[in-house]
Amino acid sequence: MSTTDLTLTLLALDFDGVVCNGLVEYFQTAWKAYCLMAKPTELTPPEELAESFYRLRPVVETGWEMPVVLHARLKGIEEERILQHWPELCRSLVAEEGWAVSDLAEAVDGVRDRSIADDLEGWLSLHQFYPGVVERLQQWQSRGMPWVIITTKEGRFVRSLLQQQGVTLAEGQLFGKEVKRPKFEILRDFVEKDPESRIWFVEDRLKTLQSVASQGDLTHLRLYLADWGYNTDAMRQAARESDRVRLLSLSDFARNLADWP
Numbered sequence: 001m002s003t004t005d006l007t008l009t010l011l012a013l014d015f016d017g018v019v020c021n022g023l024v025e026y027f028q029t030a031w032k033a034y035c036l037m038a039k040p041t042e043l044t045p046p047e048e049l050a051e052s053f054y055r056l057r058p059v060v061e062t063g064w065e066m067p068v069v070l071h072a073r074l075k076g077i078e079e080e081r082i083l084q085h086w087p088e089l090c091r092s093l094v095a096e097e098g099w100a101v102s103d104l105a106e107a108v109d110g111v112r113d114r115s116i117a118d119d120l121e122g123w124l125s126l127h128q129f130y131p132g133v134v135e136r137l138q139q140w141q142s143r144g145m146p147w148v149i150i151t152t153k154e155g156r157f158v159r160s161l162l163q164q165q166g167v168t169l170a171e172g173q174l175f176g177k178e179v180k181r182p183k184f185e186i187l188r189d190f191v192e193k194d195p196e197s198r199i200w201f202v203e204d205r206l207k208t209l210q211s212v213a214s215q216g217d218l219t220h221l222r223l224y225l226a227d228w229g230y231n232t233d234a235m236r237q238a239a240r241e242s243d244r245v246r247l248l249s250l251s252d253f254a255r256n257l258a259d260w261p
Contacts, residue, residue, distance in 0.1 A: 008198045008222070008257065010190055011140070014183075015151035015158050017204030017229030019133050025126035027053050029115070030066035033107040037067055037099060046074075055079060057230045059086035061205070062152055064104035068093055083232065112157065124164050130228055132254045134165045141167065150175045150183050150201075184212045187221060198222075200260075202248060204229025206238055213244040224248040224260070 016022050027050045035043055049070065056069050056079060068090050072082055075093075082089060094101065115123045140147050149158060149169065155176025159169060175186050183203070191197055200222040203209050209223045225231065225239040228250045239247045246261045253260075 008200045009146065009194065010197060010199045011145070011147040011257070012150050012187060012190075012199060012201045013147060014203040014205070014208075014226070014229075015149050015153050017231075018202055018226045019129065019137070019149070020161060021128045021130055022126070023054050023057060024128075025123065026057065026066060028126065029063075029108060029111045030070055032111040033104070034067035034070045036107045036111070037104060038071060038097070040074075045070075049073060052079060056082055058205075058232050058235065059083060060230075061207070062105075063108045064101055065090055066108060067104060068099075071097070109154070112154075116157075116160070120160070124161060127161055129165060130250060132250065134167065136254065137162075137167050148173050148175065150186050152177050154178065182211065183208055184215050184218060187212060187218060188215070191218065191221075200224065200257075202226055202253075204231050206231060206235040206245070209239075209245050213242075219244075222246070226250075226253070
């Protein structure tokens with residue numbers, strides 16, 4: 001680590017929407033899972049559905065919600081209503097259909113598992129890494145700068161995607177969905193191990209950052225909203241007006257850490 005980078009002791013990164021753009025894979029997985037749950041007569045998605053899903057991806061907190069987003073749009077629910085009222089809409093739609101969250105999650109994970117088993121290269125190719133991000137990870141890795149991934153994505157998927165890019169994660173460098181703990185708790189563990197630690201956290205979900213910011217013992221963490229990720233204009237504006245969250249651009253990410261906002 002260079003002397004200009006000594007303002008932090010750990011950089012924590014979300015994966016989807018910060019390191020990797022998985023929108024194409026998300027849509028394909030969501031559509032197949034939706035077909036398993038809803039059993040529509042037409043198995044080809046409407047032409048405009050994918051683009052609508054991409055715009056609505058910021059509302060999704062966990063993967064099982066993705067086919068429910070498609071269901072909402074196919075029922076004719078407007079995008080703006082989904083963006084404004086997703087949690088209650090999601091609960092209502094799931095109850096209306098008699099779906100179990102566990103079945104939705106199993107459908108999504110099952111589609112992914114089969115895709116990986118049948119055509120790993122094809123599945124990996126559906127993901128794109130944001131420009132310059134992999135190079136930065138490789139630089140940090142080679143310099144011995146401590147960084148970790150904290151994500152709600154299955155850890156095995158993250159490892160496969162990063163290994164394809166020549167980035168191998170060490171033990172304790174990845175905290176995936178299987179950890180089953182809120183991100184603020186994982187960050188707290190690092191603070192408890194080293195109370196003097198200076199941690200920066202980059203995330204594309206404003207709600208997650210606000211959750212971290214609300215923890216009284218984590219007020220010294222520096223929080224960044226990745227403006228290239230799965231968030232909306234309103235979320236980015238809220239970050240600009242926040243006294244705890246800083247807005248980070250992809251060009252900022254490419255700079256020396258000392259030059260970040």
